[in-house]
Amino acid sequence: MPDFSDTPWINGNQLVVAHRLRMWYTVRTGLFSKPRYVKAVDDVSISIGNGETMAIVGESGSGKTTLGRVLIRLLKPTGGELFFDGKDIAHEDDHNLLWFRRRTAIVLQDPFSSLNPYHNVKFIVEEPLIINGIDPKERDELVRRALEEVKLTPVDDYLYKYPHQLSGGQRQRVSIARAIVTRPDFIVADEPVSMLDASVRVEILTILKSIQERDKIAFAYITHDISTAKYFSDKILVMYAGKMAEIGSYRDVVKEPHHPYTQALIEAIPDPDPKNRFSERKVVTGEPPNLANPPPGCRFHPRCPFAMDICRREEPPMIEVKKGIYVACWLYAKR
Numbered sequence: 636m637p638d639f640s641d642t643p644w645i646n647g648n649q650l651v652v653a654h655r656l657r658m659w660y661t662v663r664t665g666l667f668s669k670p671r672y673v674k675a676v677d678d679v680s681i682s683i684g685n686g687e688t689m690a691i692v693g694e695s696g697s698g699k700t701t702l703g704r705v706l707i708r709l710l711k712p713t714g715g716e717l718f719f720d721g722k723d724i725a726h727e728d729d730h731n732l733l734w735f736r737r738r739t740a741i742v743l744q745d746p747f748s749s750l751n752p753y754h755n756v757k758f759i760v761e762e763p764l765i766i767n768g769i770d771p772k773e774r775d776e777l778v779r780r781a782l783e784e785v786k787l788t789p790v791d792d793y794l795y796k797y798p799h800q801l802s803g804g805q806r807q808r809v810s811i812a813r814a815i816v817t818r819p820d821f822i823v824a825d826e827p828v829s830m831l832d833a834s835v836r837v838e839i840l841t842i843l844k845s846i847q848e849r850d851k852i853a854f855a856y857i858t859h860d861i862s863t864a865k866y867f868s869d870k871i872l873v874m875y876a877g878k879m880a881e882i883g884s885y886r887d888v889v890k891e892p893h894h895p896y897t898q899a900l901i902e903a904i905p906d907p908d909p910k911n912r913f914s915e916r917k918v919v920t921g922e923p924p925n926l927a928n929p930p931p932g933c934r935f936h937p938r939c940p941f942a943m944d945i946c947r948r949e950e951p952p953m954i955e956v957k958k959g960i961y962v963a964c965w966l967y968a969k970r
């Protein structure tokens with residue numbers, strides 16, 4: 636049994652367990668040059684239980700997409716451990732992961748390029764069932780059911796349409812139908828609404844949430860917009876420059892953020908109350924670091940209003956600031 640005692644915020648018995656996970660991309664600037672590493676996911680430990688949702692939040696380039704792709708094993712991690720239903724999936728080759736593919740799915744950000752323009756809705760949704768060898772009669776029923784669940788009804792009106800005949804919201808519903816048609820246990824949704832009109836975002840998030848709740852699907856919801864994470868609100872991981880900044884229950888973290896970066900993300904949420912229109916807001920100035928050459932110590936220190944000497948020198952450990960809330964920040968270290 637692996638030892639997770641160094642990462643007490645994870646539960647090693649849950650469906651998805653990532654322990655000190657790393658995904659470093661190798662980049663070369665010339666044929667004979669030394670390889671450099673882009674540390675896109677660096678020492679990330681999370682666990683997601685059956686039917687549980689985890690929002691993975693951070694600004695562009697923080698490593699969210701990379702983490703999502705590693706969790707679903709579209710990318711093989713370069714370090715650390717990854718388990719699904721107790722089985723090691725970090726080191727398996729693709730051909731040994733068919734069982735895992737059957738139980739997992741991904742919904743991508745861009746419904747305009749993620750659907751094959753030459754296939755109709757029926758084939759797009761049916762394809763994962765064909766790959767899994769489900770017989771044609773059963774396939775037909777499952778496709779119809781999935782389309783009903785994403786509210787593309789009457790189903791007969793949509794089955795033989797092509798992606799270009801659908802709106803952005805309808806295409807994203809087709810992507811969701813394709814993801815759920817095999818009845819997966821775990822879905823990664825990578826910015827599923829960020830390319831859609833504001834008017835259809837809530838609709839899509841509500842559909843995802845109701846499917847997730849009804850089928851008790853474990854869910855990783857990746858977003859740069861912490862305000863949309865409230866739809867998927869069991870746990871939240873805030874990432875900064877490939878590292879974990881804060882992790883805990885969504886409700887507690889949003890109510891009382893501890894990491895200065897989480898505080899800034901929450902401050903940046905637009906406040907609809909007109910009484911607060913002149914109130915001052917903290918914003919994080921500066922740019923996220925280059926992950927091929929991240930700053931020493933805490934990666935956030937160049938932008939942190941509270942940076943101290945130690946932050947420039949030493950990487951902060953994960954510190955439990957409240958029951959179940961862990962923060963990588965020297966402000967909370969007992970010294």
Ligand SMILES: Nc1ncnc2c1ncn2[C@@H]1O[C@H](COP(=O)(O)OP(=O)(O)OP(=O)(O)O)[C@@H](O)[C@H]1O
Nearest residue numbers: 660662673675694695696697698699700701702926
């Ligand atoms: N194939 C790759 N090779 C080298 N570097 C990469 C590769 N893919 C991503 N990166 C780098 O890894 C870092 C994290 O990227 P990632 O896309 O995971 O972040 P993100 O938080 O999802 O950002 P975004 O919301 O912009 O997609 C970035 O610095 C990015 O440039």
